[in-house]
C-alpha cells in the first residue's frame with residue numbers, strides 16, 4: 001500500500017493512500033478536536049497548509065473536514081489547541097423565562113470549566129434527551145464563575161424547550177455535560193471580526209460577541225443579527241450592545257431565497273473581503289446560504305451549526321465514537 005506522510009502540527013506521521021485523515025490522526029494517538037466523525041458537526045475542521053488530500057467537497061478557504069477527507073499524497077495540516085473534552089456533573093441553578101420562545105438555563109459545577117466561545121457541550125439529565133448546546137453569557141453580558149449559561153431557543157432546541165416547560169428540566173436537578181467540542185471558536189487575531197446570527201444561532205453569536213468585546217477590545221467588530229431577533233426577548237442584549245457602543249445591525253436573512261439572502265447580507269457588509277473573519281451560526285440552510293453568499297469575497301469562515309437535525313446526527317454517531 002502506498003505510504004505517504006501526513007504532517008500534523010509540525011510532526012510527520014505515516015499515512016496510506018485513501019485513508020481518512022481522522023483515522024490517521026487517531027491511529028498515531030494524536031489528540032484532535034472532534035465530535036460526530038460523520039461530517040455534520042463542523043467540530044473537527046483543520047487547516048490544510050499544503051499537500052494533497054481528497055477533501056470530498058469540504059474545503060472552505062483551505063480548512064477541511066478530516067473525518068471526510070482522505071489521503072491523496074503527502075500533506076500538512078494544523079489545528080489550534082483547545083480545551084480537552086471532559087465529563088462534568090453539575091446541577092441546574094436557575095431557569096429564566098426570557099420570552100415566549102426563549103429560556104435561559106444556568107448550570108453550576110463544582111469545578112471551573114474551560115471552554116472557548118464558539119464551542120459547544122452535550123448536556124444531559126436523567127429522563128431527558130441529550131442535546132448539543134452552546135454556552136454563552138447571560139443576556140445582560142454577565143459572567144459567573146463555575147457556571148455555564150445556555151440560551152435555549154424553542155426553534156433551535158424544541159425537545160429541550162418542551163422538557164423545561166414540562167418541568168423535566170428544573171431548578172436543582174442534577175445534570176451532566178460533555179465537551180467542549182468544536183473548532184469554530186474565537187481566536188486571538190487582528191482581522192476584522194464579523195459575527196452573524198441566523199435562526200437558532202443566537203447563543204454562539206452572543207458568546208463570541210460578549211467575549212470579543214471584553215477580551216479583544218481593539219479588534220474591529222461587526223455584529224449582524226437576523227431580523228427575527230429584533231423582538232422584546234432580546235431587548236436586554238440589544239441594550240447591552242448599545243451601551244458598549246458595538247456596531248450591530250439587524251438584517252432580513254431568514255427564509256430568503258439564495259440571491260436575496262446574498263443581496264441583503266452584502267448590502268450591509270459592502271466591503272467584505274478575504275481578510276475578514278466570519279463566525280456564522282444558525283441552522284443547516286442558513287450555513288449553506290452563508291457559504292454561497294460569501295463565496296467570491298473569500299473571508300475566513302467559521303460555521304457554527306445548530307438545530308435538532310444536526311444535534312441528532314451528532315448524538316447518534318457519538319455512540320459509535322464515544323471518547
Ligand code: FES
Pocket residue numbers: 034035036037038039040041042043044045065066067068
Ligand atoms: S464533522 Fe468531523 S467530527 Fe463532526
